[in-house]
Amino acid sequence: MTTSDAQEEIQKVDSATIETPLKPMQHDRGPFAQAWWFVRRYPVIPIVVLIILVITAIIGPTVAPYERDVGIIGDRHLPILQRSNCIQTDDWNPPYAQEDWVDLDGDGDIDGRDKPFKCDIPRYGLWTEGYHLLGADHVGRDVFSRVLHGARISMQVVLVSLIIGSVIGVSLGMLAGYYGGILDELITRFVDIWYAMPFLMVALIVTLIFGRGLTVLLFVLALIAWTSFVRVVRAEVMVLKSLDYVAAARVNGASDFRILFRHLMPGILNTAIVGGTLNTSGLILAESVLSFVGAGIQPPTPAWGVMTTEGRDYLTIAAHQVLVPSTAIFMVVISLNFLGDWLRDRLDPRLRQID
Amino acid sequence: MFNFLARRFFSSIISVIGATVAIFVLIQFHNDPRELFVPDSGYGISQEQWEALGDRLGLNDPLWKQYVDWVGRTLRGDLGVSLARDRAVTELLRGKIGATVQLAIGSWIFAIGLGIPMGVLAAVKRGSGWDYFGRGLAIVGQAAPPFVTALVAIWIFAVWLEWLPAGGRSPEFNWREYLLPCMALGWGAAASLMRLTRSSMLEVLDSEYIRLARAKGVNWNWVIYKHALRNALIVPVTSALLTFSGWLNGALVVEIVFSWPGIGYEALYRAVNDNDFPLLLGTVFIFILIYLVFATIADIAYTIIDPRVRLGDSAE
Numbered sequence: 001m002t003t004s005d006a007q008e009e010i011q012k013v014d015s016a017t018i019e020t021p022l023k024p025m026q027h028d029r030g031p032f033a034q035a036w037w038f039v040r041r042y043p044v045i046p047i048v049v050l051i052i053l054v055i056t057a058i059i060g061p062t063v064a065p066y067e068r069d070v071g072i073i074g075d076r077h078l079p080i081l082q083r084s085n086c087i088q089t090d091d092w093n094p095p096y097a098q099e100d101w102v103d104l105d106g107d108g109d110i111d112g113r114d115k116p117f118k119c120d121i122p123r124y125g126l127w128t129e130g131y132h133l134l135g136a137d138h139v140g141r142d143v144f145s146r147v148l149h150g151a152r153i154s155m156q157v158v159l160v161s162l163i164i165g166s167v168i169g170v171s172l173g174m175l176a177g178y179y180g181g182i183l184d185e186l187i188t189r190f191v192d193i194w195y196a197m198p199f200l201m202v203a204l205i206v207t208l209i210f211g212r213g214l215t216v217l218l219f220v221l222a223l224i225a226w227t228s229f230v231r232v233v234r235a236e237v238m239v240l241k242s243l244d245y246v247a248a249a250r251v252n253g254a255s256d257f258r259i260l261f262r263h264l265m266p267g268i269l270n271t272a273i274v275g276g277t278l279n280t281s282g283l284i285l286a287e288s289v290l291s292f293v294g295a296g297i298q299p300p301t302p303a304w305g306v307m308t309t310e311g312r313d314y315l316t317i318a319a320h321q322v323l324v325p326s327t328a329i330f331m332v333v334i335s336l337n338f339l340g341d342w343l344r345d346r347l348d349p350r351l352r353q354i355d
Numbered sequence: 356m357f358n359f360l361a362r363r364f365f366s367s368i369i370s371v372i373g374a375t376v377a378i379f380v381l382i383q384f385h386n387d388p389r390e391l392f393v394p395d396s397g398y399g400i401s402q403e404q405w406e407a408l409g410d411r412l413g414l415n416d417p418l419w420k421q422y423v424d425w426v427g428r429t430l431r432g433d434l435g436v437s438l439a440r441d442r443a444v445t446e447l448l449r450g451k452i453g454a455t456v457q458l459a460i461g462s463w464i465f466a467i468g469l470g471i472p473m474g475v476l477a478a479v480k481r482g483s484g485w486d487y488f489g490r491g492l493a494i495v496g497q498a499a500p501p502f503v504t505a506l507v508a509i510w511i512f513a514v515w516l517e518w519l520p521a522g523g524r525s526p527e528f529n530w531r532e533y534l535l536p537c538m539a540l541g542w543g544a545a546a547s548l549m550r551l552t553r554s555s556m557l558e559v560l561d562s563e564y565i566r567l568a569r570a571k572g573v574n575w576n577w578v579i580y581k582h583a584l585r586n587a588l589i590v591p592v593t594s595a596l597l598t599f600s601g602w603l604n605g606a607l608v609v610e611i612v613f614s615w616p617g618i619g620y621e622a623l624y625r626a627v628n629d630n631d632f633p634l635l636l637g638t639v640f641i642f643i644l645i646y647l648v649f650a651t652i653a654d655i656a657y658t659i660i661d662p663r664v665r666l667g668d669s670a671e
Contacts, residue, residue: 204624209381209384289501308506312506312612315510323510334495
């Protein structure tokens with residue numbers, strides 16, 4: 001067999017391999033199939049929800065159409081997508097004559113409920129054209145505006161407490177895992193005791209003693225957040241520190257501090273990020289539960305948990321006061337859970353669950 | 356076994372001491388409990404009365420002596436007298452703990468009854484409609500805080516459909532009053548049980564001995580229930596035992612929503628609001644005790660179900 005024969009042979013084999021019918025590749029499928037594949041593979045929807053949340057937290061309070069804490073009495077318990085009974089006008093004699101009334105609540109007839117009145121409540125913008133997009137609550141405050149404000153409050157609270165909690169948790173976990181011995185035993189036992197304490201009880205006692213307020217709430221949430229970091233980081237550091245590269249660093253004369261921050265920190269970063277994402281949803285839940293019980297953010301500040309508590313008594317006549325903030329909490333938590341699971345599968349495949 | 360129990364016993368004692376000492380110290384930062392006895396109107400109370408109250412409540416002793424006194428009384432089964440309601444703490448708690456335990460048992464039955472069968476179904480019929488339905492339920496259950504579940508349940512079943520009462524608990528047993536609270540409390544646990552059962556069931560169904568049983572020609576249903584389920588249930592059962600104790604936590608929220616006269620609402624919540632420190636200490640003590648007992652039971656149950664596990668290891 002000559003060289004050219006051999007080359008021909010190879011070419012034959014190659015073309016045979018190429019021509020075998022394969023399953024259609026991704027880019028061969030239709031646009032809808034591709035989009036569906038993309039949505040299933042990447043957490044598109046959770047990321048969109050979270051981006052909306054972040055944007056809301058940044059610009060929400062500025063674009064909110066109504067005042068945060070001041071209600072319009074005539075709008076009490078107004079259902080979703082109803083026009084406000086309050087007319088914004090510069091005229092001190094608004095059209096009060098009955099023949100000038102218009103069908104404000106859109107129920108088809110003009111009755112006492114459509115009586116307009118002048119309101120003194122300044123609006124930041126009239127871009128909702130006088131509509132309460134998500135209805136009004138029991139004192140006539142616009143639920144949509146309050147949800148926008150609440151997004152910023154929840155984000156602030158959760159971010160700050162997560163940062164405090166992760167710094168404490170990661171450093172304690174690293175110390176326990178790296179030094180071992182009595183320090184490890186102390187920290188682990190402390191975490192165990194911490195796990196045995198029901199967190200609501202701890203939170204109630206702490207707020208009893210230090211008063212109710214934002215600082216105390218941040219402190220309480222940080223207390224809840226740190227323990228889970230300790231466990232995962234400790235386990236990770238215990239694996240990493242026995243590897244050769246750490247020994248090499250030590251032989252080269254690196255100090256403990258340098259080994260911890262220069263050599264071990266990058267290794268545990270993935271674990272910490274995954275833990276942080278999964279922790280965030282827990283913190284949002286905890287924040288809303290605490291505000292619900294009365295140990296967290298105090299009314300009239302519109303945290304979502306507070307709004308749910310306030311609407312609780314009006315479930316029979318205006319359920320949207322409960323359902324709207326609950327849905328907001330639910331959407332954010334579910335998105336964070338999805339994103340956290342995806343990140344865990346991506347960054348830390350050993351923890352992958354069977355699906 | 357004995358070693359494990361002894362270790363568990365000592366670490367439990369340390370936990371209880373640590374928690375109660377922490378609360379004792381923390382309470383010192385708060386207002387003087389004697390202020391409860393100062394009437395709102397009139398001229399208040401005199402210095403002598405104030406001192407006498409301090410003597411009676413033991414507030415004039417140094418802190419360590421107060422704590423030792425409290426431990427001594429607790430060991431004799433006396434948790435002190437509630438300041439706000441002037442009744443023995445043990446008596447107050449005894450009346451309330453029954454309601455909470457009933458609530459927890461009901462939720463437990465709900466969680467196990469829904470979570471484990473759904474998990475098995477989702478694993479056996481993997482990729483089918485059942486699977487997606489079950490996973491959807493699990494995701495919803497894990498993302499909804501207990502008060503949202505409770506309020507939505509009230510909205511659907513009490514306000515909208517008017518099938519069940521919206522809250523409260525009458526002195527005589529009425530099963531309709533239990534349905535909504537138990538569902539609200541058990542929902543989250545049912546979701547996590549379902550996920551656990553599903554993943555461990557999938558793992559077992561994928562193993563060699565199941566394939567062998569199939570190859571021998573054993574009936575598929577028999578394989579699932581006799582061979583697979585027994586092994587797959589180890590993790591969910593342990594987790595279920597631990598959730599039971601964790602419910603003392605979630606129970607508070609559900610008790611508030613449903614005006615349920617349990618230990619969380621009537622004892623803990625009131626004690627915190629009234630600054631009633633004997634009641635608070637007693638409640639915290641009971642809470643931690645229950646948690647530790649259940650954690651130990653869960654560990655022991657683990658060894659009974661799965662003989663490969665040694666208790667010494669799981670304690671670490």
